Amino acid sequence: MQMQYSELSPAIRKILEALPDPGAHEASAPMLPRECYTSPEFFEFERLRVFPRSWVCVGREEQIPNTGDYLAPAIGAEPLLVVRRTDGSIGAMSAVCRHRGQVIATEAGSAGRAFRCPLHVWTYDLDGNFVGAPYLESRDDIECLRKNAKLPEVRLERWHGFLFVNLDSDATPLAPSLAKVEPFWANYENADLVAVPPTPGDTPLPWNWKIHAENFTDAYHPEFVHRGTHDFAPSVHPEGGVEFTAMTAADNAIVRTVPLLKADGGMTDAGWGPEAAFPAIATLSPEQRKRLTFVLIPPSMTLIFAPGAVAYQLITPVGAEATLASNDRVTAGGWLLPRSTHARNDFAERAATVREGAKKIWLQDIPVNLGVQAGKKSRFMPEGHYVPLETTLIQFNAWLVRAYRAAVPSP
Numbered sequence: 180m181q182m183q184y185s186e187l188s189p190a191i192r193k194i195l196e197a198l199p200d201p202g203a204h205e206a207s208a209p210m211l212p213r214e215c216y217t218s219p220e221f222f223e224f225e226r227l228r229v230f231p232r233s234w235v236c237v238g239r240e241e242q243i244p245n246t247g248d249y250l251a252p253a254i255g256a257e258p259l260l261v262v263r264r265t266d267g268s269i270g271a272m273s274a275v276c277r278h279r280g281q282v283i284a285t286e287a288g289s290a291g292r293a294f295r296c297p298l299h300v301w302t303y304d305l306d307g308n309f310v311g312a313p314y315l316e317s318r319d320d321i322e323c324l325r326k327n328a329k330l331p332e333v334r335l336e337r338w339h340g341f342l343f344v345n346l347d348s349d350a351t352p353l354a355p356s357l358a359k360v361e362p363f364w365a366n367y368e369n370a371d372l373v374a375v376p377p378t379p380g381d382t383p384l385p386w387n388w389k390i391h392a393e394n395f396t397d398a399y400h401p402e403f404v405h406r407g408t409h410d411f412a413p414s415v416h417p418e419g420g421v422e423f424t425a426m427t428a429a430d431n432a433i434v435r436t437v438p439l440l441k442a443d444g445g446m447t448d449a450g451w452g453p454e455a456a457f458p459a460i461a462t463l464s465p466e467q468r469k470r471l472t473f474v475l476i477p478p479s480m481t482l483i484f485a486p487g488a489v490a491y492q493l494i495t496p497v498g499a500e501a502t503l504a505s506n507d508r509v510t511a512g513g514w515l516l517p518r519s520t521h522a523r524n525d526f527a528e529r530a531a532t533v534r535e536g537a538k539k540i541w542l543q544d545i546p547v548n549l550g551v552q553a554g555k556k557s558r559f560m561p562e563g564h565y566v567p568l569e570t571t572l573i574q575f576n577a578w579l580v581r582a583y584r585a586a587v588p589s590p
């Protein structure tokens with residue numbers, strides 16, 4: 180249910196009133212108020228009002244291959260079940276039991292043919308229909324529950340095998356909002372990709388999820404922060420460096436693409452380099468084999484299209500200064516790669532090499548993320564000023580402002 184502006188606390192109203200104009204695509208575009216990154220109350224606003232209206236990636240279809248397999252994510256305050264149904268389709272529904280509200284599952288698993296609530300074992304089929312309850316003897320009661328006690332359905336979209344859910348039944352469809360990413364998928368899926376899902380992060384990183392996303396999408400910092408690990412994929416290069424895509428109000432993706440100094444490069448044990456641990460994908464175009472493309476899909480995921488793999492990350496905000504992240508930099512895995520790569524005898528060694536190089540990059544990012552988070556708490560935090568290399572940050576700011584405004588209509 181959409182909140183009214185008058186229901187907001189004075190502190191949140193003050194933050195929302197200080198938001199910059201989302202159309203300000205200038206270097207001088209102001210940054211978000213610093214409280215957006217530090218205030219627990221503002222995080223609750225995002226958690227309860229913004230994320231439930233957003234398309235949130237909860238995993239991939241390969242993670243639930245068999246009938247009854249399910250994921251158990253939570254979006255905002257809503258525990259959900261994302262399940263492979265009897266007909267092979269995948270659906271999402273509330274995980275809150277229709278009896279007394281026990282959460283049916285909080286971890287992924289296999290339900291077989293039916294979900295059983297742990298508290299009093301009411302059962303539901305894989306579509307969420309009530310099936311039965313112990314000691315419920317009245318046929319009328321059973322019939323009534325069969326008609327009425329269905330786990331509420333939640334919207335789900337599959338996008339290139341990724342599963343996205345949205346608690347807003349009026350949300351605009353996801354796929355058109357990601358149309359600008361489609362050209363980058365070209366030729367990858369001809370390569371018989373398999374997924375290696377990331378190990379889920381379980382230790383919150385001590386910074387706001389937006390700082391995490393900004394760090395990912397920032398083309399300005401690699402030359403300085405990632406000296407030695409990122410020079411092979413430069414944002415600034417005499418023959419053309421980073422390229423951005425235009426951003427409209429309907430877009431849910433923020434894209435930057437950078438050249439590689441040599442075709443078929445990728446992640447090595449020392450960061451991006453020419454001798455990639457994952458071999459280049461034969462179906463890609465020569466142009467694709469010479470670039471890295473970084474895609475931020477706020478608020479929950481990132482993609483890197485590289486010659487040898489698509490690396491993905493899932494981001495789960497858990498507090499104003501607490502963010503879970505799952506990918507090859509922070510935990511392990513998070514790849515789509517050709518079956519032929521995955522089947523190699525030395526795949527485990529190659530994966531470890533990628534993990535080693537990615538971790539080196541990550542260890543360089545940790546101190547700057549801590550530094551940015553600390554700066555947001557300072558009374559001297561500047562309003563900020565972007566340079567052209569930070570186009571993606573301006574675009575992310577615009578996405579955020581639109582999401583905040585859409586969550587609570589102005590009076």
Ligand code: FES
Binds near residue numbers: 277278296298
């Ligand atoms: S709360 Fe689920 S069966 Fe009682």
Ligand SMILES: [Fe+2]
Binds near residue numbers: 400401404405544
């Ligand atoms: Fe970085």
